[in-house]
Amino acid sequence: MNLYDxxxxxxxxxxxxxxxxxLATVLTPFAGASSAAxxxxLVTLLVRAALIPVGISQAKAERTRARLAPRLAELRRRxxxxxxxxxxxxxxxxxxxxASPFAGCLPMLIQAPIVGVIYALFVLPxxxxxxxxxxxxTLLGVPLGSSLAGSIASGTLTPGALLVFGTLIGAIALVGELTRRAFRPQPTPQDGPAARPGEGASGTDAAAAVLGSAAMLRVVGLLQFVTAVIAAFVPLAAALYLLVTVTWTLGQRLVLRRVYPLPPALPALPA
Structure with a gap:
């Protein structure tokens, strides 16, 4: 059975x-042939505005995670x-x-069905x-239901379409890089540099912790660009939604970080 039926x-x-x-009809006098785009x-902006309270909850959850980080690291070690x-x-x-460790997941869970609906609207005949x-x-003459990967596979990719797709995907990647730089965490060993002999990890273990943390940070940095990769495979309409979403998210996080700055971390759990 087809889910969409x-x-x-x-x-x-x-x-x-x-x-x-x-909405496309209303916007035609202003946007012309790109009114659907x-x-x-507009719909994306309305959705993101409605999710501002969720973004505030996510910022507070990020504060909690930062404050509890040493104790969580100690629990993982123990x-x-x-x-x-x-x-x-x-x-x-x-x-x-x-607090809850899942408080920051709500925005992604809420947006998943919205992206699914937009995807379906531009693939179903x-x-x-x-x-x-x-x-x-269309958007600048490129069908909103087409994708970069699909156009390449079918041999229908035109220079104009390549320019539109490239600009859109490049913009998503740029926002991902700006997000990575703005919110890049710093690797720290679990037991800290001041651990005394016989307490906590050995020097070798501490070095391994730093290396493991650095590797994890590299993975987190790469995840910022996953959206750009996804945008190459989904319809142009969904990629446009993704661009507006990641741009809004970056701006919102920058504002909320000023309103809810990260607090000092709690001391590690007692032995």
């Missing part, structure tokens, strides 16, 4: 299709060989602080039994 899903897609087409930008105990102790630590008029819409 289920009545609730078809109803949501039909309503989203009607909304975008109506402008409608996507219970490295007992995952169940580590999970219980971690949850207990968050409970004592009145029919929606709720009627032709999908959105597939006829």
């Amino acid at each position: 289920l009545p609730p899903v078809a109803a949501v897609l039909d309503a989203a299709h009607a909304l975008l087409m109506h 402008a409608a996507i930008v 219970h490295a060989k007992d995952p169940d105990r580590l999970q219980r102790e971690t949850m207990a630590l968050y409970a004592d602080e009145g 029919t929606i709720a039994g009627h032709p999908n008029a959105l597939l006829e819409q």
